[in-house]
Amino acid sequence: MIVSPAFAGKRYAVLGLARSGLATVDALAASGAHVIAWDQREDARALVADKAELGDPMEMDLAGLDALVVSPGVPLNRHPVTCRARAAGVQIIGDIELFALARSSLPAHRVVGITGTNGKSTTTALIDHIVRTAGLPSRMGGNIGLPILAQAPLPEGGVYVLELSSYQIDLTFSLDCDVAVLLNITPDHLDRYDGFEGYVASKQRLFVMQSPDHPAIIAVDDAVTRRIADALPQTVPVTARSVAAEDQSRWPALQGPHNAQNVAVAKAVAEALGIAPETTAQALASYVSLPHRMQRVAEIDGVLFVNDSKATNAASTAPALAAWPPVDGRPRIHWILGGLAKSDSLDECAAGFPNIARGYTIGEAGPLFARLLGEASVPVTECELMVTAVAEAAAHAQPGDIVLLSPACASFDQFRDFEARGDAFAAAVAALRDKAGAETGAGA
Incomplete structure (x- = not known):
């Protein structure tokens, strides 16, 4: 870990004990700082009990702190801790600022x-x-x-x-x-x-x-x-x-x-x-793609399966739809989309619609997106579930086609995060590959 004498003898409160918060407590404590830590989750607090004093910044006296270190997930424009820190004259910073100071x-x-x-x-x-x-x-x-x-x-x-x-x-x-x-x-x-x-x-x-x-x-x-x-x-x-x-x-x-x-x-x-x-x-x-970002998961019977689960809004999906234009006038993308919508339109994706052979909608936004694709004359199948969408897309795809998960939505209606959504896509593709392999073996 990164430690620094810049933190020695100072007092910090850390709010939020996910990955960056836990690393912050470790680094500050190892640098000789006095650390007060808090998270609403009891199991998270237990992870730092031997390195930090436990204290809720919403209840403790913030005066005398050198800084309050918060998780990036804390909405400073709405969380009341912002007003408490301002009243106490305490700066709110994050782990990147600590790195800068080190x-x-x-x-x-x-x-x-x-x-x-x-x-x-x-x-x-x-x-x-x-x-x-x-x-x-x-x-x-x-x-x-x-x-x-x-x-x-x-x-x-x-x-x-x-x-x-x-x-x-x-x-x-x-x-x-x-x-x-x-x-x-x-x-x-x-x-x-x-x-x-x-x-x-x-x-x-x-x-x-x-x-x-x-x-x-x-x-x-x-x-x-x-x-x-x-x-x-x-x-x-x-x-x-x-x-x-x-x-x-x-x-x-x-x-x-x-x-x-x-x-x-x-x-x-x-x-x-x-x-x-x-x-x-x-x-x-x-270079090899990061998981869930235009990641080539498999090729089965000439069909490429691509996991772009990180595309959580229409603007980030639009370039993926442009990556595979039609060949001989035939659109090749079988687009799996949907989840928790950030917008009620797909306007930013419209330029890519001519590249889509068929759409397959999932999740809460599925009915809305199915209607929008239908109005744009894009063939669409409402699937609701990821496993259904993958199976339907594979059934319609021809050799040379691409089955693309690029949801244009957040994942939180059905999945913990975009990683879990991408993993579900990859698991469904793996099941298809295993089935194709078993059928090939049976016919040999």
Whole structure:
């Protein structure tokens, strides 16, 4: 884990004991800080009882704390702890800010910070892969699900590659990224912000924290990111068009226009880090998709099954629908969609409708989405359940077709999270593969 003398002898309260909260308690306690920790779940509190004093920030006196460290999941615009901390004069921070404060005690290193509405995890993992391919020590952390404070410190010359959500940026005040990245901004998480512009301002703060001589690599493929790029002196603009003209078939795990943007950004980051273009090209070719992000799960009887469960809104699904255009005029995508809708439209996906052979709706949004697809003259089967959708899609698909789970919805109506939803898709595909194998064996 990352420890620092910067925390020794100080008092911190930690609210929220999921992955990042537990890592925060461990790092602070190991650094010699006095830690007070709390979570509504008794089992979570039990995990830190030997390292921290237990205390609810909603009931304890916050005066005298050096900071209140909260989980990114705590809605600061609605949670009453925000007013209590403000009244006590206590700053609310997150684990990324603690990492920023610890940097001066770590071996010399660089930090790449990646934000945006869609594509953050793939770009983070891709940059980490490029850095490792170049022979440099690298650590991924942040919103990708790996708490940075739980990571072992890198040796001198290492690169920390951080995926940063808007929630994490809101809790960070001194992270000066050696390279900062913005992919795109579309409306999302608006329940946490004062409208779309509030969300945009949150993303923009990543660059406000940067030194002016540190590059800000911004994909200027939309009006919002162009506006941010024009306001910064250190901008290195890139565009997906610079990659879309290349042969993406050289990069099997990076198909579709959204991955063209991810690749364009990753190339620019690699150049900023001094990595040779031939090394970057090698890394792009050998990169393997993250689970649940355009992940190739299996090919059965010539039909490709792709798990894009991470696509939790229409904007993130739209590029997946563009990845496989018709062949000889025949649409090839069998689209599994639905869940807990974030919007009552699929307008952002409409450009991809000509690529869809049939839709298969699941979950709470199933009836709504079936109606919308029907109105757009896209054939549709209402399935409700994932296993039914996979079976129906496989039955309709022909060799050369793609069965694509890209739900355009949150998962919480039927699944714990998008990972559980993607795992259910993969399990249903595995059952089909086993059945196909058994039938082939029986006929042999």
